[in-house]
């Protein structure tokens with residue numbers, strides 16, 4: 001069955017709404033997130049303006065920017081905009097005006113980093129009490145009363161900058177990071193002065209900050225809170241307290257709306273939920289808060305589908321639908337949903353690789369699927385122009401790189417013929433998606449495949465392997481080799497039980513009880529195969545050996561937590577620092593890093609030996625056409641160039657296709 | 661020949677039930693009504709006995725004329741006789757008043773076996789079978805799964821309790837309340853033109869009951885507020901009393917435990933969409 005064009009109507013999502021006097025054209029909210037697009041001087045940049053303008057153009061009703069630090073000490077690191085600096089007003093006003101021009105309203109988020117910092121070395125980690133800050137392993141500084149007074153003032157000063165820049169409102173973080181939530185937290189707040197102890201005391205600083213800000217705002221500006229309603233930590237607070245805080249803030253008229261959030265920097269996966277967390281999981285949190293407050297509530301958490309968004313509104317769980325990454329991934333989500341073009345939406349898959357992964361590296365955020373994110377000026381809406389010279393382009397390989405290249409080439413008006421040796425498109429994604437909780441990667445392929453169907457100038461030959469004859473007979477002007485990679489076992493391994501992880505994922509191997517996994521890279525693949533094995537087979541034990549210092553040592557930080565949460569429940573022995581020396585049918589030998597120490601594992605002690613993480617490019621067609629000639633332009637992309645991740649395949653494909 | 665009476669209730673099809681967000685009550689307008697699935701199982705067990713021993717099967721329900729639909733359905737399933745107890749005084753009856761009315765009808769017929777569903781999917785009190793038995797002063801079996809056999813005036817029943825299954829033998833007349841289970845529904849070809857005429861409509865007066873014995877007046881309980889089980893709202897709620905790690909794991913699995921034989925499909929590919937569609941159709 002082929003995907004059909006669905007046309008749906010989302011009456012609730014596109015109904016108007018008001019937060020106090022702030023009129024919104026629809027229920028779609030771009031949730032705040034730090035972008036690191038700031039200048040070195042911690043001032044807002046041009047990229048920042050383009051970034052938000054793009055989401056306004058895309059039809060978003062309310063944009064919440066930030067977060068902006070209220071002072072230098074309040075920055076998580078220097079790429080955070082310091083809103084106390086009045087020089088911000090120039091670019092802030094541009095952003096505000098642009099968003100207004102496209103009918104969006106805009107609110108700025110303020111925060112003081114408190115005990116959460118990314119900057120190294122970590123200095124001045126202010127907290128209610130001195131404790132060990134678990135996410136960074138540093139000790140906090142117990143804040144003095146006069147310093148609290150200072151922080152409250154800083155919030156006021158920074159709010160003034162937003163007022164002067166024309167923002168429609170201010171939002172303050174009592175959320176997963178920053179100084180305010182930790183005053184509510186039983187772990188951080190052990191004070192016995194008027195800022196600790198009773199619930200009212202713990203809320204005192206929050207009360208002071210919001211009152212201070214309110215005094216700076218104009219009559220029509222709204223004031224909201226980003227509220228982490230459950231810390232998801234054993235020594236933290238849970239939803240009951242979260243709801244209590246929400247009710248306190250609403251009852252005391254401290255805020256005009258509540259934007260839901262969860263987790264802390266120690267429970268990262270609840271704060272910025274990865275693929276493992278179900279889509280729209282946070283609905284129950286919004287619903288619980290909505291029950292006790294009479295002000296608007298924004299739902300959050302892996303919402304990427306307008307059907308689900310509409311359902312959340314219909315359920316009465318929230319008034320507004322908040323999304324961060326989905327609009328990062330596809331800024332035109334609102335406009336597409338409004339037209340009912342649900343299949344045209346490029347959905348965020350919660351991979352964490354491009355966006356939040358960058359935050360830890362103190363680098364500008366991006367999206368693996370959307371090369372234009374953060375580069376809107378160059379690659380954003382309306383920048384893709386038809387090619388001056390129409391060419392015939394042949395693509396060998398229908399994996400991610402080939403498909404992305406086909407999409408951009410097709411949009412530029414070229415004639416495209418794509419060969420894929422398998423009947424289904426997608427290449428390695430089809431192997432990857434059999435690993436538990438990785439299957440949303442298939443969205444990358446679903447989207448591209450769907451878009452390509454709309455173009456009459458694209459011919460897809462699935463089930464036909466490209467070869468020099470069929471390529472030549474197409475008479476291409478340009479040829480792209482995107483034939484991917486294969487997994488292989490190196491010559492040092494002569495053990496007959498040795499297989500690759502692909503063999504396992506493709507169901508070609510009988511799995512026994514005792515399994516040896518060797519992972520030279522300690523990247524996503526090794527941990528993926530371990531996860532897959534435990535998920536698929538019962539009562540097995542795995543010895544995982546790596547020359548690196550841990551399992552998933554080189555996997556992106558933010559996915560590690562959830563992987564370990566699952567794997568450490570299993571019969572898994574992790575043996576770090578051992579590199580493979582040789583393997584034959586008697587035994588497998590390893591050498592401990594930096595030593596002469598050897599470890600030998602007898603062949604009889606395991607049933608399977610999985611050698612994971614070694615790939616090599618399939619690039620013979622590239623060298624053939626490059627050396628023999630016949631086609632004037634020959635290119636290669638994706639794993640055929642060098643085995644790497646989805647992001648590199650997509651971003652390079654977009655750049656290359658725009659240049660042809 | 662023994663006589664069986666099966667008590668039936670018409671309930672809204674929960675798959676269509678929506679929650680009114682303003683007052684958090686069930687919206688039943690425009691929602692299709694169906695036979696309570698527990699009662700359907702009771703009917704199924706009765707029809708099995710009819711087939712095996714030639715017993716007669718009478719069905720009854722209480723409610724407005726629309727409730728005839730489930731009686732007609734019972735004829736198609738193979739019931740012999742059907743009563744519709746309809747009277748405006750019955751409106752607002754709680755489980756006690758309802759049982760009073762059922763007993764009025766049951767006493768007229770001299771039934772050996774009275775079958776009910778263990779509970780109904782729209783209120784789930786589980787009171788009816790027990791109340792009937794108490795009022796008639798006869799034995800009762802709850803959580804019945806099936807009838808195992810019958811010998812003279814003794815009936816053997818398999819029942820399922822929390823920690824064990826039991827085989828119980830009781831003397832008739834007896835009230836048996838059945839659990840819900842899956843079975844293949846077989847409909848008989850019958851004369852559709854007279855199906856509605858075959859239903860016997862009775863009122864309170866026919867049963868020698870007084871208006872004050874039923875309805876609001878005859879009821880001990882009154883529903884003041886309904887809190888909808890949040891599972892009906894279509895999202896997973898998480899128990900705050902669980903430990904942090906348990907809460908997180910609960911969320912990752914969408915609230916499904918390992919012991920439940922459920923499949924988690926989390927994928928947007930066409931194949932998966934088709935698989936999901938085939939599962940829910």
Ligand SMILES: Cc1cc2nc3c(=O)[nH]c(=O)nc-3n(C[C@H](O)[C@H](O)[C@H](O)COP(=O)(O)O)c2cc1C
Nearest residue numbers: 031032033034066067226301302323324325355356
């Ligand atoms: C790169 C990145 C930075 C973020 N920074 C902030 C922030 O500064 N303030 C905030 O309240 N939330 C921040 N968030 C959290 C998002 O607002 C949002 O709650 C989260 O991403 C879950 O929503 P989503 O699934 O729609 O992305 C950030 C998220 C991302 C991905």
Ligand code: SF4
Nearest residue numbers: 348351352354367368
């Ligand atoms: S990088 Fe991944 S998680 Fe981040 S927005 Fe893009 S698809 Fe979503």
